[in-house]
Amino acid sequence: MTEKQEKILNAALELFAEEGYGSTSTSKIAKKAGVSEGLIFRHFTNKEGLLEAISKEGESRLKVLFANIVMESDPQEVINKTFRIASEIAMDSEQSHFWKLQYKLKWETELYDEKKMEPIRNALTTAFEKLGYQNPEQEADILLLLLDGLATRYFLSDNFDMENMIEFLLIKYQE
Amino acid sequence: MTEKQEKILNAALELFAEEGYGSTSTSKIAKKAGVSEGLIFRHFTNKEGLLEAISKEGESRLKVLFANIVMESDPQEVINKTFRIASEIAMDSEQSHFWKLQYKLKWETELYDEKKMEPIRNALTTAFEKLGYQNPEQEADILLLLLDGLATRYFLSDNFDMENMIEFLLIKYQE
Amino acid sequence: MTEKQEKILNAALELFAEEGYGSTSTSKIAKKAGVSEGLIFRHFTNKEGLLEAISKEGESRLKVLFANIVMESDPQEVINKTFRIASEIAMDSEQSHFWKLQYKLKWETELYDEKKMEPIRNALTTAFEKLGYQNPEQEADILLLLLDGLATRYFLSDNFDMENMIEFLLIKYQE
Amino acid sequence: MTEKQEKILNAALELFAEEGYGSTSTSKIAKKAGVSEGLIFRHFTNKEGLLEAISKEGESRLKVLFANIVMESDPQEVINKTFRIASEIAMDSEQSHFWKLQYKLKWETELYDEKKMEPIRNALTTAFEKLGYQNPEQEADILLLLLDGLATRYFLSDNFDMENMIEFLLIKYQE
DNA sequence: AATGAATGAGCCTTCATTCAT
DNA sequence: AATGAATGAAGGCTCATTCAT
Numbered sequence: 001m002t003e004k005q006e007k008i009l010n011a012a013l014e015l016f017a018e019e020g021y022g023s024t025s026t027s028k029i030a031k032k033a034g035v036s037e038g039l040i041f042r043h044f045t046n047k048e049g050l051l052e053a054i055s056k057e058g059e060s061r062l063k064v065l066f067a068n069i070v071m072e073s074d075p076q077e078v079i080n081k082t083f084r085i086a087s088e089i090a091m092d093s094e095q096s097h098f099w100k101l102q103y104k105l106k107w108e109t110e111l112y113d114e115k116k117m118e119p120i121r122n123a124l125t126t127a128f129e130k131l132g133y134q135n136p137e138q139e140a141d142i143l144l145l146l147l148d149g150l151a152t153r154y155f156l157s158d159n160f161d162m163e164n165m166i167e168f169l170l171i172k173y174q175e
Numbered sequence: 176m177t178e179k180q181e182k183i184l185n186a187a188l189e190l191f192a193e194e195g196y197g198s199t200s201t202s203k204i205a206k207k208a209g210v211s212e213g214l215i216f217r218h219f220t221n222k223e224g225l226l227e228a229i230s231k232e233g234e235s236r237l238k239v240l241f242a243n244i245v246m247e248s249d250p251q252e253v254i255n256k257t258f259r260i261a262s263e264i265a266m267d268s269e270q271s272h273f274w275k276l277q278y279k280l281k282w283e284t285e286l287y288d289e290k291k292m293e294p295i296r297n298a299l300t301t302a303f304e305k306l307g308y309q310n311p312e313q314e315a316d317i318l319l320l321l322l323d324g325l326a327t328r329y330f331l332s333d334n335f336d337m338e339n340m341i342e343f344l345l346i347k348y349q350e
Numbered sequence: 351m352t353e354k355q356e357k358i359l360n361a362a363l364e365l366f367a368e369e370g371y372g373s374t375s376t377s378k379i380a381k382k383a384g385v386s387e388g389l390i391f392r393h394f395t396n397k398e399g400l401l402e403a404i405s406k407e408g409e410s411r412l413k414v415l416f417a418n419i420v421m422e423s424d425p426q427e428v429i430n431k432t433f434r435i436a437s438e439i440a441m442d443s444e445q446s447h448f449w450k451l452q453y454k455l456k457w458e459t460e461l462y463d464e465k466k467m468e469p470i471r472n473a474l475t476t477a478f479e480k481l482g483y484q485n486p487e488q489e490a491d492i493l494l495l496l497l498d499g500l501a502t503r504y505f506l507s508d509n510f511d512m513e514n515m516i517e518f519l520l521i522k523y524q525e
Numbered sequence: 526m527t528e529k530q531e532k533i534l535n536a537a538l539e540l541f542a543e544e545g546y547g548s549t550s551t552s553k554i555a556k557k558a559g560v561s562e563g564l565i566f567r568h569f570t571n572k573e574g575l576l577e578a579i580s581k582e583g584e585s586r587l588k589v590l591f592a593n594i595v596m597e598s599d600p601q602e603v604i605n606k607t608f609r610i611a612s613e614i615a616m617d618s619e620q621s622h623f624w625k626l627q628y629k630l631k632w633e634t635e636l637y638d639e640k641k642m643e644p645i646r647n648a649l650t651t652a653f654e655k656l657g658y659q660n661p662e663q664e665a666d667i668l669l670l671l672l673d674g675l676a677t678r679y680f681l682s683d684n685f686d687m688e689n690m691i692e693f694l695l696i697k698y699q700e
Numbered sequence: 701a702a703t704g705a706a707t708g709a710g711c712c713t714t715c716a717t718t719c720a721t
Numbered sequence: 722a723a724t725g726a727a728t729g730a731a732g733g734c735t736c737a738t739t740c741a742t
Contacts, residue, residue, distance in 0.1 A: 149324035492694070
C-alpha cells in the first residue's frame with residue numbers, strides 16, 4: 001500500500017464517517033487526500049471499491065478486538081470486556097471514526113451483518129450460561145442490543161456520558 | 176390536503192425510509208406517486224419541505240403515542256407500555272416506515288433530538304423510582320438504550336424476532 | 351379593462367422594467383398583482399401577450415408625447431421641447447418605469463423600432479432646416495443619438511445629473 | 526488555456542451577446558462549443574464564472590483601446606481617436622460581439638460602470654480645455670453620451686450607417 | 701503511478717402554460 | 722371572471738467515471 005493509497009483511504013474514512021457514504025463525492029475525497037481524482041479509480045476501481053477497502057481493513061480490526069473477548073475463559077470477564085470495548089473505542093478518535101462509519105453504513109445500506117457478531121454472541125451466551133442465567137441466549141442478545149443502543153447514543157447525542165453509563169452497566173451485570 | 180398531496184407524502188415517506196433522504200430523488204418520488212415532479216415543489220417548496228411535512232405529521236403521531244405512556248399512573252404499566260409501543264410499531268407497516276425514517280434521518284443528519292424523548296424519560300424515571308429501583312434515572316436511560324437497540328436490530332436485521340425479544344424483556348422487567 | 355386586468359398590467363410593467371422581461375416570471379407578476387397566475391393567461395393569452403398589451407398602451411402615450419412636438423411650428427421650440435420630454439419623463443416615476451422598460455426591451459429583443467421615431471426625426475429635420483443648419487438630417491440624427499445616450503445614462507448610471515445636462519444641451523442648441 | 530476552454534469562451538461570448546446572458550442556457554453554449562455541458566463548470570465553476578472570464582479578457586482589451594487615447598497629446602486627435610474607436614469596433618466582428626455584450630449586460634444587470642470610462646472622460650476634458658471650449662467637462666460628457674447613443678443605434682438598428690455618422694461627427698468637432 | 705481534461709447521466713428546481721371547478 | 726391544481730420541458734449544476742498523456 002503506497003503512501004497515496006493510504007491518504008485516500010484515510011480521507012475517505014473520515015469523510016464517509018462524517019457526511020455519509022452517499023453524500024461524500026469522490027472529488028471531495030481526492031481534495032482532502034491531496035490527490036487527483038483519477039487516482040482513486042486507478043487504485044480502487046470504484047467508489048464502492050473504496051468502501052470495500054475500508055471495510056476489509058476494518059474487519060481485521062474487528063477480529064483483533066473480538067479475539068480478546070472470545071479467548072477469555074472467565075465468564076464475568078467476558079461480559080466486562082465486551083462493555084469495555086465500547087469504552088475504548090469512544091476514547092480513540094481514529095477508531096471512533098471507523099465505528100461511526102460502520103453504523104452509518106448499516107443504516108445507509110441496510111445491511112446489519114449478523115455473522116460478524118456471531119463470535120461474541122456465542123462467547124456471551126456461554127458466559128451467561130456459566131454464570132447460571134436462565135436464558136443465556138436471550139441475555140446475550142440483550143447485551144448486544146445495549147451495545148447498539150450505546151453506539152446510537154454515543155455517536156448521535158451531543159451530551160451523552162458514555163463512561164458513566166458503562167460504569168453503571170458494568171455494576172449492574174455484576175452479581 | 177388533496178389526494179395527490181397525500182400520494183406524494185406517502186411515496187416520499189416510503190422511499191426516504193427505504194433508500195434514505197439523500198439517495199431518494201424527487202423524480203423517483205414523483206414517479207412512485209404518479210404525479211409530475213413539479214407538483215412536489217408547488218406543494219412542498221423543497222425537497223427539504225417534503226421532509227418537514229412528513230416530520231410534522233410524525234410529531235403529532237409521536238405525541239399521541241407518548242401521551243398514553245405519560246398519563247399512566249401504575250409504574251409497572253409505564254414500563255410495559257413503553258415496550259409494547261415498539262411491538263405495535265413493528266406490526267403496522269405504515270408506522271414502521273415512519274419510524275425507520277426517523278432512525279435513518281438520525282444517522283444521516285447526526286441529530287439525535289433528545290428533547291423529543293424527554294417526556295418518556297421522565298415518566299420512566301418516576302416509574303423506576305416508585306418501584307424502588309436504586310438508580311431510577313440510569314435505569315430509564317438503559318431502557319431507552321434498549322429501545323434504540325431494538326430499533327437498530329428490527330430495521331436492519333433480516334431475521335430478528337422482535338416479538339420474542341420484547342416478550343422476554345417484559346418478563347425481565349417484572350418483579 | 352377590469353380592475354384586475356390593470357393590476358396585472360401595472361405589476362408586469364414595473365417588474366419587466368426592473369428585472370427585465372425574460373427574468374420576470376409570470377408567478378411573480380401574479381403575486382405582485384394579487385391575482386391568480388391563471389388569470390394572466392385568461393386575459394392576455396401569453397407572457398408575450400402581456401408585453402404587447404403594455405406596448406400598445408405605451409404607443410398611445412408616445413403619440414401624445416410626440417404630437418406636442420410635431421405640431422410645434424417654431425423650429426427652436428421643436429428642439430427645446432424634444433429635450434424637455436426627456437426631462438419630464440425623468441421626473442414622473444410611472445413614466446420612468448415605462449420608458450426604462452422600452453429601453454430594456456430594445457436590448458433584450460434587439461428591436462429598435464425606427465418607425466416610431468420617424469415623426470420626430472422629421473420634425474427635427476425641418477426644424478434644423480429652418481434654422482439654416484447645413485445638414486439638417488444628420489443634425490436630427492445626432493440629437494436622437496443624444497437622446498439615446500441620455501436614456502442610457504439616466505437609467506443605468508446612479509449619479510447622473512440629468513437636469514443639468516439637459517440645461518446645458520438646451521443652451522448649446524440655442525444660437 | 527486549452528483549446529476547448531477557448532471554444533467555450535467564444536461560444537459563450539457570441540451567445541451572450543446575441544441572446545443575452547440570462548436567456549442563454551449553458552447547454553446551448555456547450556452545444557455550440559462542441560463540448561459536454563459539464564466541462565463548462567469544471568473550467569469556469571459557474572455560469573457567472575463564464576461571464577467573469579469573458580469580462581476579464583475584455584477589460585484588458587479596453588485598456589489597450591483606451592491607452593491609445595489617453596497617451597495622445599494633441600487635443601484634436603484625442604477627440605478624433607475616440608470616435609474612430611467606435612468605427613473600428615464596428616468593423617471587427619469579434620470585437621463587435623464583445624462590445625455588444627457589454628451594453629447588453631449594462632441593461633440586464635443595471636450596472637453602468639462609470640469608473641471604467643473615467644480615463645477617457647478625463648482625457649476628453651483636458652482636450653476640450655486645451656481647445657478653448659467653455660465647459661470642457663460637460664463637453665466631454667456629451668461626447669460620451671454620443672458614444673452611448675452610437676452603440677445603441679449600431680447594435681440595435683438594422684440600417685444605421687455608422688461610418689457616415691462618425692464621419693459627420695468628426696467634421697462637426699473640427700474647428 | 702499519477703494527472704487533469706472530458707463526459708453523460710442525473711439531480712433539484714423554475715417556469716410558462718393548461719385544465720377542472 | 723377567477724382560482725389553484727397540475728404538467729412537461731428546460732435550466733444550472735454535481736457526480737462518478739473514463740481517457741489521453
